[in-house]
Amino acid sequence: NSVQVSVLGLGAMGSALAGALVKAGYATTVWNRSPGKADDLVAQGAEVAATAGDAVRAGRLVIACLLDHASVHEVLDPLADELAGRTLVNVTTTSPAQSRELADWAARAGVAYLDGGIMAVPHMIGQPGASVLYSGSADVFDQHKPLLDLWGTSTYFGEDAGLASLYDLALLAGMYVMFAGFMHGAAMVAPAGVTAGEFAAKAAPWLTAMTGAFEGFAAVIDGGDYTVEGQQSLHFSHLGDLLAASSDQGIGTEVVAMVQRLIQRQIDAGHGEEGFARIFESIKQPG
Numbered sequence: 001n002s003v004q005v006s007v008l009g010l011g012a013m014g015s016a017l018a019g020a021l022v023k024a025g026y027a028t029t030v031w032n033r034s035p036g037k038a039d040d041l042v043a044q045g046a047e048v049a050a051t052a053g054d055a056v057r058a059g060r061l062v063i064a065c066l067l068d069h070a071s072v073h074e075v076l077d078p079l080a081d082e083l084a085g086r087t088l089v090n091v092t093t094t095s096p097a098q099s100r101e102l103a104d105w106a107a108r109a110g111v112a113y114l115d116g117g118i119m120a121v122p123h124m125i126g127q128p129g130a131s132v133l134y135s136g137s138a139d140v141f142d143q144h145k146p147l148l149d150l151w152g153t154s155t156y157f158g159e160d161a162g163l164a165s166l167y168d169l170a171l172l173a174g175m176y177v178m179f180a181g182f183m184h185g186a187a188m189v190a191p192a193g194v195t196a197g198e199f200a201a202k203a204a205p206w207l208t209a210m211t212g213a214f215e216g217f218a219a220v221i222d223g224g225d226y227t228v229e230g231q232q233s234l235h236f237s238h239l240g241d242l243l244a245a246s247s248d249q250g251i252g253t254e255v256v257a258m259v260q261r262l263i264q265r266q267i268d269a270g271h272g273e274e275g276f277a278r279i280f281e282s283i284k285q286p287g
């Protein structure tokens with residue numbers, strides 16, 4: 001625990017990250033734009049810096065957990081000279097393009113850079129189930145992995161600093177569409193007097209079991225042959241019954257209709273006998 005570490009940003013997440021470092025015995029300096037947010041951490045043993053510059057000078061490893069990309073630049077741009085020769089791990093949520101831009105900025109400033117995407121809420125930090133995705137400098141990841149592992153499972157994706165953010169957003173895309181699917185099912189049974197809670201009790205184990213299909217879809221997609229035996233065909237998955245039943249219940253059909261459109265484009269292109277995984281092609285090449 002000989003690394004001197006500084007944490008910039010003591011919002012809900014930055015405080016949780018700093019707290020885990022202090023608890024593990026790292027010499028931790030913290031800074032926040034508005035005063036008063038460091039009190040708990042100081043009571044646990046952290047040092048508080050009056051300015052972001054003081055915090056950067058106190059740490060060889062600087063963690064940024066600010067609101068967004070613009071706030072990271074606002075805080076770090078004036079400190080490029082102080083940061084030179086140090087290591088920056090930025091776990092502020094940014095887009096892939098913003099992550100790459102910051103990596104370029106860091107390279108020009110002589111700062112070793114690792115980008116992180118946090119897949120957890122603050123109370124999960126340091127608990128099982130928390131995961132943080134990283135990309136950028138492999139050296140930084142390897143050197144500081146014991147520290148990063150204090151927050152959750154650390155996964156490294158590659159030197160392209162945008163990869164962690166890309167993965168983060170791809171996983172969120174999957175999550176939101178799945179959530180919308182759950183809401184659609186709940187809305188379908190609601191007119192029959194089924195509560196959302198009753199539906200959730202059935203949907204959770206069902207959808208959990210269905211995630212087992214990802215691997216088979218992935219094997220077909222990666223193999224590039226959608227005619228592999230044993231798949232459910234696009235004709236069979238046409239979803240007409242789902243749409244009709246939804247309409248009969250008097251509810252909106254957007255969620256299911258969206259999936260049906262992806263299927264229909266492949267049927268129209270003559271692939272109706274091929275497997276459901278083929279809708280990957282509808283998404284890959286927007287119509």
Ligand code: NDP
Binds near residue numbers: 065066067091119
């Ligand atoms: P909060 O809103 O709790 O905190 C935001 C922090 O950013 C505060 O420390 C705030 O300082 C600081 N800040 C905002 N603008 C500026 C600025 N212009 N200059 C200096 N400091 C600034 O957010 P969280 O802590 O929850 O989130 C921090 C990052 O972590 C975000 O990028 C978020 O997307 C990401 N994250 C959060 C998760 C969560 O569940 N909370 C989950 C995954 C990622 P001040 O106190 O002065 O306002």
